[in-house]
Amino acid sequence: MKQLVILSGKGGTGKTSVTAAFGYLAALDGNQIRVILVDADVDASNLELVLEPEKLEKHEFAGGKVAEIDQELCINCGDCKQICRFDAIHEVDLSYEIDTFACDGCGACVYQCPTNAIHMNPQMAGYWYWSNTPYGPLFHAALRPGQENSGKLVTMVKQQARLLALDEGYQLVLVDGPPGIGCPVISAVSGADLALIVVEPTVAGVHDMQRVLETTDHFNVPAAVCINKADIFPEESTEIESFCRDNGIQVLGRIPFDPMVTESMVQGKTVTFYQPNAPSSQALKKIWSRIVEMLEDDA
Protein backbone atom coordinates (compact mmCIF):
# COMPACT_ATOMS: atom_id res chain seq x y z
CA MET A 1 0.00 0.00 0.00
CA LYS A 2 1.51 3.30 -1.08
CA GLN A 3 0.85 6.92 -0.30
CA LEU A 4 1.04 9.70 -2.88
CA VAL A 5 0.63 13.28 -1.70
CA ILE A 6 -0.02 16.23 -4.03
CA LEU A 7 1.67 19.45 -2.91
CA SER A 8 2.64 22.81 -4.38
CA GLY A 9 3.94 25.35 -1.87
CA LYS A 10 2.01 28.08 -3.65
CA GLY A 11 -1.77 28.01 -3.44
CA GLY A 12 -4.00 27.61 -6.44
CA THR A 13 -1.64 25.71 -8.73
CA GLY A 14 -4.13 22.92 -9.41
CA LYS A 15 -3.52 20.29 -6.70
CA THR A 16 -7.20 19.50 -6.22
CA SER A 17 -7.95 19.43 -9.94
CA VAL A 18 -5.00 17.09 -10.50
CA THR A 19 -5.96 14.82 -7.58
CA ALA A 20 -9.54 14.48 -8.79
CA ALA A 21 -8.36 13.84 -12.35
CA PHE A 22 -6.11 11.04 -11.12
CA GLY A 23 -8.90 9.61 -8.97
CA TYR A 24 -11.03 9.17 -12.09
CA LEU A 25 -8.17 7.75 -14.17
CA ALA A 26 -7.29 5.22 -11.47
CA ALA A 27 -10.90 4.03 -11.34
CA LEU A 28 -10.91 3.77 -15.13
CA ASP A 29 -7.93 1.43 -15.02
CA GLY A 30 -10.36 -1.35 -14.17
CA ASN A 31 -9.41 -1.73 -10.55
CA GLN A 32 -5.78 -2.43 -11.25
CA ILE A 33 -4.99 0.24 -8.74
CA ARG A 34 -7.65 0.66 -6.09
CA VAL A 35 -7.36 4.11 -4.62
CA ILE A 36 -8.59 5.83 -1.49
CA LEU A 37 -8.75 9.60 -1.81
CA VAL A 38 -7.96 12.00 1.04
CA ASP A 39 -8.54 15.73 1.14
CA ALA A 40 -5.89 17.03 3.50
CA ASP A 41 -6.65 20.71 2.82
CA VAL A 42 -8.88 20.67 5.86
CA ASP A 43 -9.60 24.37 6.23
CA ALA A 44 -10.49 24.90 2.58
CA SER A 45 -11.55 21.47 1.43
CA ASN A 46 -12.54 21.41 -2.23
CA LEU A 47 -11.98 17.86 -3.50
CA GLU A 48 -15.55 16.86 -2.66
CA LEU A 49 -16.87 19.53 -5.03
CA VAL A 50 -15.78 17.52 -8.07
CA LEU A 51 -16.25 13.99 -6.78
CA GLU A 52 -19.98 13.87 -5.97
CA PRO A 53 -19.47 12.22 -2.57
CA GLU A 54 -22.14 10.41 -0.63
CA LYS A 55 -21.40 10.92 3.08
CA LEU A 56 -21.33 7.65 5.01
CA GLU A 57 -19.99 8.75 8.39
CA LYS A 58 -19.50 12.09 10.13
CA HIS A 59 -17.29 12.45 13.20
CA GLU A 60 -16.56 15.36 15.48
CA PHE A 61 -12.99 16.48 15.73
CA ALA A 62 -11.86 17.79 19.08
CA GLY A 63 -9.10 20.29 18.53
CA GLY A 64 -7.29 21.98 21.36
CA LYS A 65 -8.68 23.68 24.41
CA VAL A 66 -9.66 27.22 25.24
CA ALA A 67 -9.48 28.87 28.66
CA GLU A 68 -12.55 30.17 30.45
CA ILE A 69 -12.56 32.38 33.55
CA ASP A 70 -15.23 31.81 36.18
CA GLN A 71 -16.02 35.41 37.11
CA GLU A 72 -17.53 34.34 40.47
CA LEU A 73 -14.17 32.93 41.59
CA CYS A 74 -12.00 35.55 39.90
CA ILE A 75 -10.45 38.12 42.25
CA ASN A 76 -9.18 40.33 39.38
CA CYS A 77 -5.52 39.99 40.37
CA GLY A 78 -4.39 39.98 36.72
CA ASP A 79 -1.82 37.20 37.22
CA CYS A 80 -3.33 35.31 34.29
CA LYS A 81 -2.87 38.25 31.92
CA GLN A 82 0.73 38.64 33.04
CA ILE A 83 1.58 35.00 32.40
CA CYS A 84 -0.19 34.65 29.06
CA ARG A 85 2.28 34.72 26.17
CA PHE A 86 -0.40 34.82 23.48
CA ASP A 87 -1.99 38.13 24.38
CA ALA A 88 -5.22 36.21 24.93
CA ILE A 89 -6.31 37.72 28.24
CA HIS A 90 -7.63 41.28 28.32
CA GLU A 91 -8.79 43.57 31.04
CA VAL A 92 -12.30 44.72 30.20
CA ASP A 93 -14.09 47.06 32.64
CA LEU A 94 -12.03 45.95 35.64
CA SER A 95 -12.54 42.23 34.98
CA TYR A 96 -10.58 39.79 32.87
CA GLU A 97 -11.74 38.09 29.68
CA ILE A 98 -10.30 35.47 27.34
CA ASP A 99 -9.88 36.18 23.63
CA THR A 100 -10.85 32.72 22.41
CA PHE A 101 -9.21 33.22 19.00
CA ALA A 102 -5.90 34.26 20.47
CA CYS A 103 -5.95 31.61 23.22
CA ASP A 104 -3.36 28.95 22.43
CA GLY A 105 -4.86 26.40 24.83
CA CYS A 106 -1.63 25.99 26.82
CA GLY A 107 -3.21 26.24 30.26
CA ALA A 108 -0.46 28.39 31.80
CA CYS A 109 -3.14 30.72 33.21
CA VAL A 110 -4.84 27.78 34.92
CA TYR A 111 -1.72 27.02 36.98
CA GLN A 112 -1.10 30.67 37.82
CA CYS A 113 -4.56 31.53 39.03
CA PRO A 114 -4.51 31.79 42.85
CA THR A 115 -8.22 31.01 43.18
CA ASN A 116 -8.52 28.21 40.55
CA ALA A 117 -10.94 30.41 38.66
CA ILE A 118 -9.80 29.25 35.21
CA HIS A 119 -10.52 25.98 33.49
CA MET A 120 -9.89 24.68 29.98
CA ASN A 121 -12.75 23.74 27.66
CA PRO A 122 -12.17 21.26 24.84
CA GLN A 123 -13.01 22.78 21.48
CA MET A 124 -15.16 21.12 18.90
CA ALA A 125 -12.93 22.19 16.06
CA GLY A 126 -14.63 20.59 13.08
CA TYR A 127 -15.69 17.34 11.52
CA TRP A 128 -14.16 14.58 9.45
CA TYR A 129 -16.12 12.46 6.99
CA TRP A 130 -15.91 9.10 5.33
CA SER A 131 -17.70 9.31 1.99
CA ASN A 132 -18.21 7.19 -1.06
CA THR A 133 -17.55 8.58 -4.52
CA PRO A 134 -17.94 7.04 -7.97
CA TYR A 135 -14.14 6.55 -7.93
CA GLY A 136 -13.72 5.06 -4.46
CA PRO A 137 -13.75 6.08 -0.81
CA LEU A 138 -12.95 9.66 0.18
CA PHE A 139 -11.83 10.87 3.59
CA HIS A 140 -12.22 14.59 4.08
CA ALA A 141 -12.76 17.16 6.76
CA ALA A 142 -13.99 20.62 7.54
CA LEU A 143 -12.07 22.59 10.13
CA ARG A 144 -14.19 25.40 11.55
CA PRO A 145 -12.88 28.81 10.44
CA GLY A 146 -10.30 30.23 12.81
CA GLN A 147 -9.38 26.93 14.43
CA GLU A 148 -5.93 25.63 15.22
CA ASN A 149 -4.72 22.04 15.03
CA SER A 150 -5.17 21.65 11.31
CA GLY A 151 -2.16 19.31 11.38
CA LYS A 152 -3.94 17.04 13.84
CA LEU A 153 -7.03 16.86 11.64
CA VAL A 154 -4.91 16.07 8.58
CA THR A 155 -3.29 13.24 10.53
CA MET A 156 -6.75 11.97 11.50
CA VAL A 157 -8.12 11.73 7.95
CA LYS A 158 -4.93 10.12 6.68
CA GLN A 159 -4.95 7.57 9.46
CA GLN A 160 -8.56 6.66 8.74
CA ALA A 161 -7.75 6.24 5.05
CA ARG A 162 -4.74 4.12 5.85
CA LEU A 163 -6.74 1.85 8.16
CA LEU A 164 -9.37 1.24 5.49
CA ALA A 165 -6.68 0.71 2.86
CA LEU A 166 -4.99 -1.95 4.97
CA ASP A 167 -8.31 -3.58 5.97
CA GLU A 168 -9.69 -3.84 2.46
CA GLY A 169 -6.60 -4.17 0.30
CA TYR A 170 -6.43 -0.79 -1.43
CA GLN A 171 -3.15 -0.19 -3.25
CA LEU A 172 -2.89 3.58 -3.00
CA VAL A 173 -3.86 6.42 -0.69
CA LEU A 174 -3.94 9.58 -2.81
CA VAL A 175 -3.75 12.75 -0.73
CA ASP A 176 -4.75 16.21 -1.95
CA GLY A 177 -2.35 18.32 0.12
CA PRO A 178 -2.68 21.84 1.53
CA PRO A 179 -0.66 24.85 0.32
CA GLY A 180 2.32 26.14 2.28
CA ILE A 181 4.99 24.20 4.15
CA GLY A 182 3.82 24.35 7.76
CA CYS A 183 2.15 21.86 10.06
CA PRO A 184 -0.75 20.72 7.83
CA VAL A 185 1.73 20.06 5.00
CA ILE A 186 4.13 18.29 7.33
CA SER A 187 1.28 16.07 8.53
CA ALA A 188 0.19 15.46 4.93
CA VAL A 189 3.65 14.47 3.77
CA SER A 190 4.51 12.28 6.73
CA GLY A 191 4.81 8.66 5.64
CA ALA A 192 4.30 9.42 1.95
CA ASP A 193 6.09 7.28 -0.63
CA LEU A 194 6.02 10.07 -3.18
CA ALA A 195 5.16 13.77 -3.24
CA LEU A 196 4.02 15.20 -6.57
CA ILE A 197 4.61 18.94 -6.68
CA VAL A 198 2.21 20.77 -8.98
CA VAL A 199 3.98 23.95 -10.06
CA GLU A 200 2.92 26.80 -12.33
CA PRO A 201 5.68 28.40 -14.41
CA THR A 202 5.59 31.72 -12.57
CA VAL A 203 8.21 33.50 -10.45
CA ALA A 204 6.06 33.02 -7.34
CA GLY A 205 5.29 29.41 -8.18
CA VAL A 206 8.94 28.48 -8.67
CA HIS A 207 9.96 30.25 -5.46
CA ASP A 208 7.42 28.25 -3.46
CA MET A 209 8.20 25.01 -5.32
CA GLN A 210 11.76 25.31 -4.06
CA ARG A 211 10.52 25.77 -0.47
CA VAL A 212 8.25 22.73 -0.68
CA LEU A 213 11.02 20.63 -2.26
CA GLU A 214 13.28 21.62 0.65
CA THR A 215 10.46 20.49 2.92
CA THR A 216 9.97 17.08 1.29
CA ASP A 217 13.73 16.65 1.34
CA HIS A 218 13.84 17.58 5.04
CA PHE A 219 11.32 14.84 5.77
CA ASN A 220 12.97 12.33 3.41
CA VAL A 221 10.02 12.02 1.07
CA PRO A 222 10.94 11.53 -2.62
CA ALA A 223 9.45 14.16 -4.90
CA ALA A 224 8.49 14.55 -8.53
CA VAL A 225 7.12 17.59 -10.34
CA CYS A 226 4.50 18.35 -12.95
CA ILE A 227 4.04 21.75 -14.56
CA ASN A 228 0.49 23.11 -14.76
CA LYS A 229 -0.55 25.87 -17.19
CA ALA A 230 2.90 25.29 -18.68
CA ASP A 231 2.24 27.44 -21.74
CA ILE A 232 1.68 30.71 -19.88
CA PHE A 233 5.47 31.11 -19.56
CA PRO A 234 7.11 28.35 -21.59
CA GLU A 235 10.65 29.60 -20.95
CA GLU A 236 10.06 29.26 -17.21
CA SER A 237 8.69 25.75 -17.76
CA THR A 238 11.98 24.91 -19.45
CA GLU A 239 13.88 26.48 -16.53
CA ILE A 240 11.91 24.33 -14.11
CA GLU A 241 12.79 21.24 -16.10
CA SER A 242 16.49 22.21 -16.01
CA PHE A 243 16.40 22.89 -12.30
CA CYS A 244 14.74 19.55 -11.61
CA ARG A 245 17.17 17.69 -13.85
CA ASP A 246 20.11 19.32 -12.04
CA ASN A 247 18.63 18.24 -8.72
CA GLY A 248 17.68 14.69 -9.66
CA ILE A 249 13.93 15.37 -9.59
CA GLN A 250 11.77 13.87 -12.30
CA VAL A 251 9.41 16.15 -14.20
CA LEU A 252 6.49 13.93 -15.12
CA GLY A 253 4.90 16.23 -17.66
CA ARG A 254 3.46 19.59 -18.66
CA ILE A 255 -0.26 20.36 -18.55
CA PRO A 256 -1.41 23.19 -20.83
CA PHE A 257 -3.64 26.01 -19.63
CA ASP A 258 -7.13 24.72 -20.43
CA PRO A 259 -10.45 26.50 -19.75
CA MET A 260 -12.04 23.04 -19.77
CA VAL A 261 -10.66 22.44 -16.26
CA THR A 262 -12.74 25.31 -14.88
CA GLU A 263 -15.73 24.41 -17.02
CA SER A 264 -15.75 20.87 -15.65
CA MET A 265 -15.33 22.20 -12.10
CA VAL A 266 -18.35 24.44 -12.57
CA GLN A 267 -20.28 21.31 -13.58
CA GLY A 268 -19.06 19.57 -10.41
CA LYS A 269 -16.93 17.11 -12.34
CA THR A 270 -13.29 16.35 -12.89
CA VAL A 271 -11.92 17.22 -16.34
CA THR A 272 -10.67 13.71 -17.17
CA PHE A 273 -14.24 12.46 -16.78
CA TYR A 274 -16.03 15.49 -18.20
CA GLN A 275 -13.92 15.94 -21.31
CA PRO A 276 -11.41 13.11 -21.77
CA ASN A 277 -10.16 14.55 -25.06
CA ALA A 278 -9.38 17.99 -23.64
CA PRO A 279 -5.69 18.94 -23.87
CA SER A 280 -5.39 18.95 -20.08
CA SER A 281 -7.01 15.50 -19.82
CA GLN A 282 -4.57 14.05 -22.34
CA ALA A 283 -1.64 15.50 -20.44
CA LEU A 284 -3.00 14.26 -17.11
CA LYS A 285 -3.40 10.73 -18.51
CA LYS A 286 0.27 10.64 -19.47
CA ILE A 287 1.38 11.96 -16.08
CA TRP A 288 -0.80 9.43 -14.28
CA SER A 289 0.79 6.58 -16.27
CA ARG A 290 4.23 7.78 -15.27
CA ILE A 291 3.19 7.92 -11.62
CA VAL A 292 1.84 4.38 -11.76
CA GLU A 293 5.19 3.28 -13.23
CA MET A 294 7.11 5.12 -10.52
CA LEU A 295 5.05 3.59 -7.73
CA GLU A 296 5.34 0.11 -9.25
CA ASP A 297 9.11 0.45 -9.79
CA ASP A 298 9.47 1.40 -6.19
CA ALA A 299 7.68 -1.79 -5.13
Place this chain on the structure above:
Amino acid sequence: MIIAVASGKGGTGKTTIATGLALSLSDVGITVSLMDCDVEAPNAHLFLQPSIDQHAPVNVQIPEVNANLCSGSGRCAEVCEFHAIVTLGGKTLVFPELCHGCGSCTLVCPEQAITEIPNQVGVLEAGMTGGGIHFSRGVLDVGEPMAVPVITQLKNWNNGNNVDLIIRDSPPGTSCPVVASISGTDYVFLVTEPTPFGLHDLRLAFELTEELGIPAGVIINRDGIGDTKIDEFCLENEIPILMRIPFERKISEGIARGKSLVEINPEYVKEFQSVFDQIHQMVNSKKVRT
Protein backbone atom coordinates in the same frame (compact mmCIF):
# COMPACT_ATOMS: atom_id res chain seq x y z
CA MET B 1 -5.32 52.09 9.00
CA ILE B 2 -4.59 48.40 8.53
CA ILE B 3 -6.07 46.34 5.70
CA ALA B 4 -5.62 42.59 5.36
CA VAL B 5 -5.80 40.83 2.01
CA ALA B 6 -7.12 37.29 2.51
CA SER B 7 -9.08 34.75 0.49
CA GLY B 8 -9.80 31.28 1.73
CA LYS B 9 -8.79 29.64 -1.52
CA GLY B 10 -5.14 29.73 -2.52
CA GLY B 11 -3.95 31.35 -5.70
CA THR B 12 -6.85 33.77 -6.13
CA GLY B 13 -4.60 36.82 -6.33
CA LYS B 14 -3.99 38.07 -2.79
CA THR B 15 -0.39 39.10 -3.44
CA THR B 16 -1.43 40.57 -6.79
CA ILE B 17 -4.00 42.77 -5.06
CA ALA B 18 -1.82 43.62 -2.04
CA THR B 19 1.12 44.73 -4.18
CA GLY B 20 -1.14 46.47 -6.72
CA LEU B 21 -2.75 48.45 -3.91
CA ALA B 22 0.62 49.38 -2.38
CA LEU B 23 2.01 50.59 -5.70
CA SER B 24 -1.15 52.57 -6.58
CA LEU B 25 -1.28 54.43 -3.29
CA SER B 26 2.37 55.33 -3.06
CA ASP B 27 1.77 56.98 -6.43
CA VAL B 28 -0.44 59.60 -4.78
CA GLY B 29 1.68 60.24 -1.72
CA ILE B 30 0.00 57.82 0.68
CA THR B 31 2.68 56.18 2.82
CA VAL B 32 2.34 52.43 2.76
CA SER B 33 3.88 49.48 4.53
CA LEU B 34 3.34 46.08 2.97
CA MET B 35 3.68 43.25 5.47
CA ASP B 36 3.95 39.78 3.90
CA CYS B 37 2.30 37.53 6.50
CA ASP B 38 2.30 34.43 4.25
CA VAL B 39 5.36 33.25 6.12
CA GLU B 40 5.27 29.69 4.71
CA ALA B 41 5.34 30.81 1.07
CA PRO B 42 6.02 34.56 0.92
CA ASN B 43 5.95 36.08 -2.56
CA ALA B 44 5.36 39.81 -2.28
CA HIS B 45 9.09 40.59 -2.38
CA LEU B 46 9.25 39.17 -5.91
CA PHE B 47 6.94 41.94 -7.17
CA LEU B 48 8.06 44.85 -5.00
CA GLN B 49 11.80 44.11 -5.00
CA PRO B 50 12.63 45.82 -1.69
CA SER B 51 16.21 46.37 -0.50
CA ILE B 52 16.25 44.34 2.67
CA ASP B 53 18.47 45.95 5.30
CA GLN B 54 16.92 44.80 8.56
CA HIS B 55 16.80 41.27 9.89
CA ALA B 56 15.72 39.63 13.11
CA PRO B 57 15.42 36.00 14.16
CA VAL B 58 12.06 34.64 15.28
CA ASN B 59 12.58 32.64 18.44
CA VAL B 60 10.21 30.55 20.49
CA GLN B 61 11.27 30.06 24.11
CA ILE B 62 11.60 26.34 24.65
CA PRO B 63 12.43 24.45 27.85
CA GLU B 64 15.87 23.17 28.66
CA VAL B 65 15.93 20.67 31.50
CA ASN B 66 18.84 20.52 33.94
CA ALA B 67 19.20 16.76 34.30
CA ASN B 68 21.00 17.18 37.64
CA LEU B 69 18.06 18.96 39.20
CA CYS B 70 15.31 16.93 37.51
CA SER B 71 13.65 14.52 39.93
CA GLY B 72 11.57 12.76 37.25
CA SER B 73 8.32 13.98 38.82
CA GLY B 74 6.74 14.28 35.37
CA ARG B 75 4.83 17.39 36.44
CA CYS B 76 6.06 19.17 33.31
CA ALA B 77 4.61 16.46 31.08
CA GLU B 78 1.31 16.58 32.98
CA VAL B 79 0.78 20.25 32.22
CA CYS B 80 2.02 20.27 28.63
CA GLU B 81 -0.98 20.32 26.30
CA PHE B 82 1.16 19.62 23.26
CA HIS B 83 3.17 16.54 24.30
CA ALA B 84 6.32 18.55 23.76
CA ILE B 85 7.94 17.42 27.01
CA VAL B 86 7.83 13.89 28.34
CA THR B 87 9.35 12.07 31.27
CA LEU B 88 10.54 8.51 30.69
CA GLY B 89 12.42 6.43 33.25
CA GLY B 90 13.34 9.46 35.31
CA LYS B 91 14.63 11.42 32.30
CA THR B 92 12.89 14.36 30.71
CA LEU B 93 12.94 14.89 26.94
CA VAL B 94 11.88 17.94 24.97
CA PHE B 95 10.44 17.93 21.42
CA PRO B 96 11.15 21.50 20.25
CA GLU B 97 9.02 21.30 17.11
CA LEU B 98 5.92 20.60 19.21
CA CYS B 99 6.62 23.29 21.80
CA HIS B 100 4.38 26.37 21.74
CA GLY B 101 6.63 28.32 24.07
CA CYS B 102 3.93 28.85 26.69
CA GLY B 103 6.22 28.47 29.71
CA SER B 104 3.84 26.24 31.68
CA CYS B 105 6.39 23.49 32.30
CA THR B 106 8.96 26.00 33.52
CA LEU B 107 6.46 27.46 35.98
CA VAL B 108 5.28 24.20 37.51
CA CYS B 109 8.54 22.22 37.83
CA PRO B 110 8.84 21.41 41.54
CA GLU B 111 12.66 21.36 41.36
CA GLN B 112 12.88 24.51 39.20
CA ALA B 113 14.96 22.38 36.88
CA ILE B 114 13.78 24.08 33.68
CA THR B 115 15.19 27.18 32.06
CA GLU B 116 14.07 28.58 28.74
CA ILE B 117 16.29 28.94 25.72
CA PRO B 118 15.50 30.51 22.39
CA ASN B 119 14.73 28.15 19.49
CA GLN B 120 14.80 29.82 16.11
CA VAL B 121 11.79 29.03 13.91
CA GLY B 122 12.06 31.75 11.29
CA VAL B 123 13.32 35.19 10.37
CA LEU B 124 11.93 38.69 9.92
CA GLU B 125 13.16 41.05 7.21
CA ALA B 126 12.42 44.66 6.31
CA GLY B 127 13.51 47.35 3.90
CA MET B 128 12.26 49.93 1.44
CA THR B 129 11.36 49.61 -2.22
CA GLY B 130 12.73 51.99 -4.83
CA GLY B 131 9.35 53.72 -4.92
CA GLY B 132 9.30 54.42 -1.17
CA ILE B 133 7.05 51.57 0.00
CA HIS B 134 8.07 50.12 3.36
CA PHE B 135 8.23 46.35 3.23
CA SER B 136 8.47 43.66 5.88
CA ARG B 137 8.02 39.93 5.84
CA GLY B 138 8.38 36.83 7.93
CA VAL B 139 9.84 33.58 6.64
CA LEU B 140 9.19 30.29 8.43
CA ASP B 141 12.22 28.00 8.51
CA VAL B 142 11.77 24.87 6.37
CA GLY B 143 10.78 21.95 8.58
CA GLU B 144 9.22 24.13 11.28
CA PRO B 145 5.51 23.48 11.71
CA MET B 146 4.21 26.66 13.29
CA ALA B 147 3.65 29.79 11.25
CA VAL B 148 1.78 31.70 13.97
CA PRO B 149 4.78 32.75 16.14
CA VAL B 150 6.47 34.17 13.03
CA ILE B 151 3.36 36.14 12.06
CA THR B 152 2.78 37.39 15.61
CA GLN B 153 6.35 38.61 15.96
CA LEU B 154 6.22 40.18 12.47
CA LYS B 155 3.15 42.21 13.40
CA ASN B 156 4.88 43.63 16.47
CA TRP B 157 8.22 44.27 14.83
CA ASN B 158 8.62 46.96 12.21
CA ASN B 159 5.56 48.70 10.80
CA GLY B 160 7.30 51.47 8.94
CA ASN B 161 6.86 54.23 11.53
CA ASN B 162 3.36 55.68 11.37
CA VAL B 163 2.59 55.03 7.74
CA ASP B 164 -0.89 55.95 6.48
CA LEU B 165 -1.67 52.34 5.58
CA ILE B 166 -0.37 48.91 6.53
CA ILE B 167 -1.33 46.16 4.08
CA ARG B 168 -1.09 42.61 5.42
CA ASP B 169 -0.73 40.09 2.61
CA SER B 170 -2.22 36.99 4.28
CA PRO B 171 -1.80 33.26 3.72
CA PRO B 172 -4.52 31.08 2.12
CA GLY B 173 -6.94 29.03 4.21
CA THR B 174 -8.97 29.91 7.26
CA SER B 175 -7.04 28.45 10.16
CA CYS B 176 -4.72 29.96 12.74
CA PRO B 177 -2.14 31.62 10.46
CA VAL B 178 -4.97 33.52 8.77
CA VAL B 179 -6.42 34.54 12.14
CA ALA B 180 -3.00 35.85 13.17
CA SER B 181 -2.68 37.79 9.90
CA ILE B 182 -6.09 39.43 9.88
CA SER B 183 -6.80 40.04 13.55
CA GLY B 184 -6.38 43.64 14.62
CA THR B 185 -7.02 44.99 11.12
CA ASP B 186 -9.66 47.58 10.20
CA TYR B 187 -10.85 45.90 7.03
CA VAL B 188 -10.33 42.68 5.09
CA PHE B 189 -10.24 42.37 1.30
CA LEU B 190 -11.43 38.87 0.39
CA VAL B 191 -9.97 38.01 -2.98
CA THR B 192 -11.81 35.26 -4.80
CA GLU B 193 -12.33 33.69 -8.22
CA PRO B 194 -15.78 32.98 -9.67
CA THR B 195 -15.59 29.18 -9.43
CA PRO B 196 -17.08 26.56 -7.08
CA PHE B 197 -13.75 26.25 -5.22
CA GLY B 198 -13.54 30.03 -4.90
CA LEU B 199 -17.09 30.30 -3.54
CA HIS B 200 -16.75 27.40 -1.11
CA ASP B 201 -13.67 28.90 0.51
CA LEU B 202 -14.96 32.47 0.38
CA ARG B 203 -17.90 31.43 2.56
CA LEU B 204 -15.48 30.14 5.19
CA ALA B 205 -13.23 33.18 5.00
CA PHE B 206 -16.20 35.52 5.27
CA GLU B 207 -17.47 33.58 8.29
CA LEU B 208 -14.07 34.10 9.87
CA THR B 209 -14.20 37.87 9.34
CA GLU B 210 -17.67 37.93 10.90
CA GLU B 211 -16.48 35.96 13.94
CA LEU B 212 -13.59 38.34 14.36
CA GLY B 213 -15.88 41.33 13.90
CA ILE B 214 -13.88 42.84 11.03
CA PRO B 215 -15.75 44.37 8.05
CA ALA B 216 -14.93 42.79 4.70
CA GLY B 217 -15.36 43.40 1.01
CA VAL B 218 -14.84 41.10 -1.94
CA ILE B 219 -12.54 41.45 -4.93
CA ILE B 220 -13.36 39.13 -7.80
CA ASN B 221 -10.24 38.19 -9.73
CA ARG B 222 -10.31 36.34 -13.08
CA ASP B 223 -13.91 37.45 -13.44
CA GLY B 224 -15.64 35.59 -16.23
CA ILE B 225 -13.87 32.23 -15.99
CA GLY B 226 -16.62 30.40 -14.14
CA ASP B 227 -20.09 31.33 -12.99
CA THR B 228 -21.94 34.16 -11.22
CA LYS B 229 -22.49 32.48 -7.86
CA ILE B 230 -20.00 34.76 -6.09
CA ASP B 231 -22.12 37.74 -7.09
CA GLU B 232 -25.24 36.00 -5.76
CA PHE B 233 -23.46 35.12 -2.50
CA CYS B 234 -22.30 38.71 -1.99
CA LEU B 235 -25.76 40.07 -2.69
CA GLU B 236 -27.43 37.65 -0.25
CA ASN B 237 -24.93 38.50 2.47
CA GLU B 238 -24.67 42.23 1.75
CA ILE B 239 -20.94 42.03 1.11
CA PRO B 240 -19.69 44.85 -1.10
CA ILE B 241 -17.90 43.85 -4.28
CA LEU B 242 -15.08 46.37 -4.29
CA MET B 243 -13.38 45.49 -7.54
CA ARG B 244 -13.53 43.09 -10.45
CA ILE B 245 -10.58 42.05 -12.51
CA PRO B 246 -11.76 40.28 -15.65
CA PHE B 247 -9.63 37.36 -16.72
CA GLU B 248 -7.07 38.31 -19.34
CA ARG B 249 -4.38 35.93 -20.43
CA LYS B 250 -1.94 38.83 -20.65
CA ILE B 251 -2.40 39.48 -16.92
CA SER B 252 -1.58 35.85 -16.07
CA GLU B 253 1.43 35.99 -18.34
CA GLY B 254 2.65 39.27 -16.84
CA ILE B 255 2.29 38.05 -13.27
CA ALA B 256 4.07 34.83 -14.22
CA ARG B 257 7.00 37.04 -15.23
CA GLY B 258 6.99 39.00 -11.95
CA LYS B 259 5.19 42.12 -13.15
CA SER B 260 2.66 43.78 -10.87
CA LEU B 261 -0.96 44.14 -11.97
CA VAL B 262 -0.63 47.91 -12.28
CA GLU B 263 2.45 47.58 -14.45
CA ILE B 264 0.54 45.24 -16.78
CA ASN B 265 -2.70 47.29 -16.74
CA PRO B 266 -2.13 50.84 -15.42
CA GLU B 267 -5.86 51.60 -15.51
CA TYR B 268 -6.16 49.59 -12.27
CA VAL B 269 -4.21 52.29 -10.41
CA LYS B 270 -7.23 54.60 -10.30
CA GLU B 271 -9.46 51.72 -9.24
CA PHE B 272 -7.20 50.84 -6.31
CA GLN B 273 -7.07 54.50 -5.28
CA SER B 274 -10.81 54.79 -5.39
CA VAL B 275 -11.34 51.56 -3.40
CA PHE B 276 -8.90 52.85 -0.78
CA ASP B 277 -10.75 56.18 -0.52
CA GLN B 278 -14.04 54.36 -0.05
CA ILE B 279 -12.71 52.05 2.67
CA HIS B 280 -10.75 54.82 4.37
CA GLN B 281 -13.87 56.95 4.69
CA MET B 282 -15.92 54.03 5.97
CA VAL B 283 -13.33 53.00 8.55
CA ASN B 284 -12.80 56.56 9.78
CA SER B 285 -16.48 57.27 10.14
CA LYS B 286 -16.81 54.08 12.21
CA LYS B 287 -13.96 55.23 14.45
CA VAL B 288 -15.55 58.62 14.99
CA ARG B 289 -18.87 57.03 15.92
CA THR B 290 -17.37 54.59 18.49
